[in-house]
Amino acid sequence: MLQYILKRFLISMVTLWIIVTITFILMVSIPGSPFNDERASNETVQANLEAHYNLDDPYHVQYLLYLKSVATLDFGPSIKQPNQTVNDLLGRGFPISFELGIVTIIVAVISGIVLGIISALRHNGIVDYLAMGLAVLGISIPNFILATLLIQELAVNAKIFPVATWSSPMHMVLPVLALATGPMAIIARLTRSTMIEVLTQDYIKMARAKGLSPWKITIKHALRNALMPIVTIMGTLLAGILTGTFVIEQIFAIPGMGKYFVESINQRDYPVIMGTTVFYSAFLIFMLFLVDIVYGILDPRIKLHKKGGE
Amino acid sequence: MKKFLLILLAIFTVGLLAACTTGEDAGEEEPAEETDQKDDTTEEEANEEAVTEGEKVLLLNNGIEPTSFDPSIGFDQVSWDPLNNLMEGLTRLDQDSKAGPGVAESWDISDDGLTYTFHLREDANWSNGDPVVAEDFVFAWKHMLNPETASPAAFLAYFIEGAESYNNEEGSSDDVAVTAVDEKTLEVVLTAPTGFFLDVLTNPAFFPVNHQVAQDNSEWHAEADSFVANGPFLLESWDHNVELVIAKNPEYWDAAAVKLDKVHFAMVNDTNTQYQMFESGELDTATIPPEMSDQLIDGENVFIGPYGGLEFYRFNLTEEPFQNKKIRQAFAYATNRDEIAQYVVKNGVEPAYGFISPGFTTPSGEDFRDVNGDLVPYDPELAKQLLAEGMEEEGYDELPEITLTYSTSDSNKAVAEAMQDMFIQNLDVEVTLENQEWGVFAEAQQNLELQFSRSSFINDYNDPVNFLESFITDSYMNRTGFSSAAYDELIANGRAETDPEARYNYLFEAEKLLAEEMIAMPIRYYNTVVLEAEGVSGILRHPVGYFDLKYADKQ
Numbered sequence: 104m105l106q107y108i109l110k111r112f113l114i115s116m117v118t119l120w121i122i123v124t125i126t127f128i129l130m131v132s133i134p135g136s137p138f139n140d141e142r143a144s145n146e147t148v149q150a151n152l153e154a155h156y157n158l159d160d161p162y163h164v165q166y167l168l169y170l171k172s173v174a175t176l177d178f179g180p181s182i183k184q185p186n187q188t189v190n191d192l193l194g195r196g197f198p199i200s201f202e203l204g205i206v207t208i209i210v211a212v213i214s215g216i217v218l219g220i221i222s223a224l225r226h227n228g229i230v231d232y233l234a235m236g237l238a239v240l241g242i243s244i245p246n247f248i249l250a251t252l253l254i255q256e257l258a259v260n261a262k263i264f265p266v267a268t269w270s271s272p273m274h275m276v277l278p279v280l281a282l283a284t285g286p287m288a289i290i291a292r293l294t295r296s297t298m299i300e301v302l303t304q305d306y307i308k309m310a311r312a313k314g315l316s317p318w319k320i321t322i323k324h325a326l327r328n329a330l331m332p333i334v335t336i337m338g339t340l341l342a343g344i345l346t347g348t349f350v351i352e353q354i355f356a357i358p359g360m361g362k363y364f365v366e367s368i369n370q371r372d373y374p375v376i377m378g379t380t381v382f383y384s385a386f387l388i389f390m391l392f393l394v395d396i397v398y399g400i401l402d403p404r405i406k407l408h409k410k411g412g413e
Numbered sequence: 414m415k416k417f418l419l420i421l422l423a424i425f426t427v428g429l430l431a432a433c434t435t436g437e438d439a440g441e442e443e444p445a446e447e448t449d450q451k452d453d454t455t456e457e458e459a460n461e462e463a464v465t466e467g468e469k470v471l472l473l474n475n476g477i478e479p480t481s482f483d484p485s486i487g488f489d490q491v492s493w494d495p496l497n498n499l500m501e502g503l504t505r506l507d508q509d510s511k512a513g514p515g516v517a518e519s520w521d522i523s524d525d526g527l528t529y530t531f532h533l534r535e536d537a538n539w540s541n542g543d544p545v546v547a548e549d550f551v552f553a554w555k556h557m558l559n560p561e562t563a564s565p566a567a568f569l570a571y572f573i574e575g576a577e578s579y580n581n582e583e584g585s586s587d588d589v590a591v592t593a594v595d596e597k598t599l600e601v602v603l604t605a606p607t608g609f610f611l612d613v614l615t616n617p618a619f620f621p622v623n624h625q626v627a628q629d630n631s632e633w634h635a636e637a638d639s640f641v642a643n644g645p646f647l648l649e650s651w652d653h654n655v656e657l658v659i660a661k662n663p664e665y666w667d668a669a670a671v672k673l674d675k676v677h678f679a680m681v682n683d684t685n686t687q688y689q690m691f692e693s694g695e696l697d698t699a700t701i702p703p704e705m706s707d708q709l710i711d712g713e714n715v716f717i718g719p720y721g722g723l724e725f726y727r728f729n730l731t732e733e734p735f736q737n738k739k740i741r742q743a744f745a746y747a748t749n750r751d752e753i754a755q756y757v758v759k760n761g762v763e764p765a766y767g768f769i770s771p772g773f774t775t776p777s778g779e780d781f782r783d784v785n786g787d788l789v790p791y792d793p794e795l796a797k798q799l800l801a802e803g804m805e806e807e808g809y810d811e812l813p814e815i816t817l818t819y820s821t822s823d824s825n826k827a828v829a830e831a832m833q834d835m836f837i838q839n840l841d842v843e844v845t846l847e848n849q850e851w852g853v854f855a856e857a858q859q860n861l862e863l864q865f866s867r868s869s870f871i872n873d874y875n876d877p878v879n880f881l882e883s884f885i886t887d888s889y890m891n892r893t894g895f896s897s898a899a900y901d902e903l904i905a906n907g908r909a910e911t912d913p914e915a916r917y918n919y920l921f922e923a924e925k926l927l928a929e930e931m932i933a934m935p936i937r938y939y940n941t942v943v944l945e946a947e948g949v950s951g952i953l954r955h956p957v958g959y960f961d962l963k964y965a966d967k968q
Binding site for chain 2: 133134135136138139140141142143144145146147148149150151152154155156183184185186187191192195196251254255258259262265266267268269353354355356358362369370371
């Protein structure tokens with residue numbers, strides 16, 4: 104096991120290095136500069152700014168500076184918010200995005216699985232059609248439309264929840280609803296289809312024949328196998344949701360880190376681009392690693408390393 | 414099987430615990446943040462109670478986190494709107510948007526118009542109790558001009574003797590002609606007489622910095638705890654990316670005039686959301702989302718005022734067919750700007766038939782725009798004729814292909830499409846539209862790679878020369894390839910002439926020359942449109958400058 108983890112760690116480091124290098128190449132190859140805004144300026148001012156942020160150095164020097172910043176995990180100050188380091192921005196934003204993400208995931212997974220099981224058990228019945236109709240809506244309505252709708256109806260008109268910002272549990276309800284609907288729908292559909300498949304397997308018929316209760320069959324025998332595909336998508340889903348979503352954070356004015364992914368690129372805020380990319384990649388790699396571990400637990404046939412196969 | 418369930422349960426519990434502890438850890442990493450937030454909520458509750466007892470709290474939206482409260486660095490509206498209320502320069506824009514006394518009670522100008530001597534108020538103090546002294550200005554301005562600081566606003570100070578050479582590393586800070594004669598007297602020497610220098614000084618880049626505080630802690634401006642203010646308000650709390658609270662500054666020399674107790678700045682960057690917050694009473698002012706413009710613009714609670722700025726299109730004189738003046742004029746005269754303003758941009762904006770937006774007052778008290786009149790008319794007949802003449806001059810049987818480029822945005826696209834349509838209708842010319850992401854676009858325009866491209870200009874100080882000087886030869890802001898000795902001379906005189914009437918005459922001439930040469934075609938003037946909740950009054954929104962809450966009130 105330790106050997107496996109070590110191997111995975113080394114592979115991750117190489118992956119990260121490749122990502123940093125590609126990001127650097129992309130960064131320097133897109134035209135534009137962080138100092139091109141619509142305000143007046145002149146050559147001296149531009150030159151001073153470039154010197155201040157080391158942008159006048161040759162590319163290989165800049166590349167080494169970035170590698171150093173990744174190695175030391177210190178990305179330096181943001182260009183667009185010069186009084187704050189990239190670490191400050193991520194350190195403040197990530198916990199908020201994470202909090203929102205975890206609640207969203209819990210809501211989505213529980214409601215998605217429950218909805219999927221119900222549909223599978225009442226396969227082709229009215230409940231199935233209703234649940235899957237809901238799931239199709241959930242997948243096809245973009246979350247920013249749902250968000251605007253929720254704000255208008257539940258906040259502005261009904262005045263049950265606050266419109267936006269992030270300061271109390273009440274402020275969390277609408278963004279979680281808007282964010283959870285999509286993943287919930289995906290999970291529900293996935294659970295339903297695999298459950299239907301699993302429920303027709305011989306061993307389930309066997310269990311029925313033995314006279315086990317339907318509840319026991321569903322939870323103990325069917326669901327376990329039906330969970331595999333869900334675990335597979337979980338890694339990417341978690342990494343995506345936990346590191347924040349640009350649109351939902353923008354609409355609800357949530358001070359998470361989602362916006363840095365998009366805005367840093369628009370603004371050519373190079374240290375923030377590098378910081379967010381490395382952070383997200385490392386997080387994704389870690390999540391995929393966790394998923395692999397969970398596979399091994401869920402399905403004993405999957406072996407993490409050779410020795411365990413004996 | 415039981416074992417499996419047990420394991421699953423264990424994983425779930427560990428996962429949950431991990432989630433909770435990460436949350437707690439995150440809180441521990443930044444105890445200050447957490448407590449700040451708690452303070453805020455309790456304050457908010459306290460405020461709500463206090464409101465009934467008469468405490469006045471204005472709820473505004475700043476859009477995003479201010480770039481920086483270092484006056485030299487935060488060169489944008491999101492920084493300078495709040496900063497303009499936290500600090501005060503030598504002069505401050507008054508209720509008529511004219512430069513009036515600020516920290517300087519009075520000033521003397523030498524007969525040659527070069528030397529300004531400012532007399533600072535005896536009762537001007539910092540929020541920590543220190544007096545505001547002349548040295549604070551010397552320190553702040555030299556900090557701005559220091560090339561190491563890399564201030565994007567530094568060029569605004571080039572009017573001062575020695576400023577430019579210090580900023581471009583040719584001179585030293587000792588040569589910058591700003592001197593503290595004594596504690597309360599500041600002397601400034603300019604490179605040339607500058608009739609609008611007092612206006613320039615209202616710009617937040619020229620705010621003082623408490624040099625004693627800044628010498629101890631160069632990051633004094635980064636957090637509320639260390640921030641020292643000398644304006645009508647002080648910085649009470651700053652929860653980065655979340656909220657900013659400013660409160661009445663008891664040390665301010667004119668504190669008696671300040672009516673509000675506190676102002677909250679939220680950071681909501683979505684137009685619809687901030688409007689919905691306004692609707693539900695969570696904000697006291699809001700902008701109008703573009704799609705709701707028709708519905709809301711005529712309402713009684715709408716403030717509409719001029720904003721010193723112009724949307725325009727640049728012709729690239731180095732590319733065919735725009736080397737020809739008549740062809741440039743033809744395109745400009747063929748553009749129906751009334752229609753663009755009224756049906757495309759909406760929101761009560763004014764179509765532009767000149768370059769200088771309304772709101773600049775001439776020495777005789779008239780509006781610059783009224784005096785110089787419509788210089789770029791809409792005249793499709795004349796346009797057609799000019800196009801024919803121009804093509805003949807260049808020997809074109811067919812016009813070379815024209816691409817009109819704009820930076821990607823819905824409103825830019827709408828204007829570009831309207832223009833494309835007008836060129837087909839009025840000139841029978843089909844131009845190709847192209848949009849580019851902002852950074853790509855800006856660089857291509859700077860390098861003269863675009864043929865015909867969108868631009869905008871926002872004034873930094875309250876004088877027409879601010880826009881007009883963009884087009885002098887080799888200016889960084891020129892971006893057209895235009896070069897004219899006559900124009901350069903008009904602008905030089907328009908900056909340095911000491912007689913105000915004569916100076917304005919140079920500027921009138923310069924604008925006329927710009928319209929005649931037609932190196933850029935005006936589209937529309939900017940304006941300020943704000944929804945204000947009932948009971949909100951006294952917010953000063955200057956055509957040029959940043960809003961002022963000194964006299965604001967909320968019932």
